[in-house]
Amino acid sequence: ETGVTQSPTHLIKTRGQQVTLRCSSQSGHNTVSWYQQALGQGPQFIFQYYREEENGRGNFPPRFSGLQFPNYSSELNVNALELDDSALYLCASSLDRNNSPLHFGNGTRLTVT
């Protein structure tokens, strides 16, 4: 059984640029959630996707957007990057959107300079 995989593992971008992060969910999982983990902090919920629709959002501005594809993989897009966007971005998949355990990938480390 393949777990949650994220790409790329590391990324360096310049302030103002745009970035796309990718996530392949675990086999059989139809729900994907994205979290931002700043250095030394706990993960913060960005949004959740269920069957290709956004299904809940945390306190993040609209320049954070996402997609989920028919195979349940997902993308996180961030426009107009700011220095404070530097963080580890974690993707988690689950069997469904209600109370199923979250299985996390190893994350993408984004550095904005």
Add this chain to the structure above:
Amino acid sequence: GNSVTQMEGPVTLSEEAFLTINCTYTATGYPSLFWYVQYPGEGLQLLLKATKADDKGSNKGFEATYRKETTSFHLEKGSVQVSDSAVYFCALSDKKDSSYKLIFGSGTRLLVRP
């Protein structure tokens, strides 16, 4: 809103010492409670969970009991190993409408010395 508070780290212990990492929460309703562990350079791994009051979650020698009266979910292990060195996160489930998310504490770094 719902929140989780963890003791600040780092917690430094010698091998075979007893471990306690404190976690308290604020929540409406009856959330599930979790402990996740993060090893260097990796994502989060679910360590244990409890879904209702008085439940005890356990895994790999770690235990935590869901205490509704004290709103706590402290993590314990009787004898730590060097390989337990990692960052530990306490979390609770938060369900709003059809959305389900986890709210995490800020993490506690554990360093176990040989």
